[in-house]
Amino acid sequence: MAECKPCVTPMEERLKLMKVSTAAKVDATFYRSIVGDLRYLVHMRPDITFVVGYVSRFMEDPREDHWLLRYIKGTVDQGIVFPKTGESGLQLTMFSDADIAGDID
Template sequence: MSDLGVLSYYLGIEVRQGKKALTLDQSMYASKLLEWSGMAECKPCVTLMEERLKLTKASTTAKVDTTLYRRIVCGGSVTDIAFAVGYISRFMEDLREDHWTTVKQLLCYVKGTVDQVIVFPKTSGSGLQLTVFSDADIVGDIDG
């Protein structure tokens, strides 16, 4: 096993390690995601998904091609959209128009956040403190 040096890039995440902070940046990956999805020129939005969105596998809206949907959902590892990607990935076997609309909303959100980074400031003595939140009812999953 050999030492490859300081981590600088991993799974689409650019890692910058400075004296005062550790920074995680996925702007390049997010830009590529928007380009190959055909959404590079979309209007940015500030919400990840519609509030109280309830998608179902029993949707009766029109079927759509699954190729691009699967490519986006399977490749959508941008850090702040992980929950939404997990939610919309449930519908890949029978993709409908309402599911695709949710993916496009997600991409508009990515467009609006493409230049954001996560910064973990280094602190003396106390170490790094992270606070984590969880949605215990999985957005009221109606497919159970």
């Protein structure tokens, strides 16, 4: 991925990947390792949470079209910092949306 062209979005809009694919197989152990690293990175980069969950579906039989790492390459300087505040503490508000119906398999 050192030579890849970065992109500005984590995933193509309306991208639908399937477990049954004609793309070339990739090393499953390496794929699982990368997905595990991305799951750790989600704690500091919530912008990739959906994509990491999406590519986690394909750990059993990963294919070339299941790689979605170009966004990480282009945004390595981004992240969340939780600064120490005064007596008031830290207030964190989060929102989530699930699209289970978008799962083709």
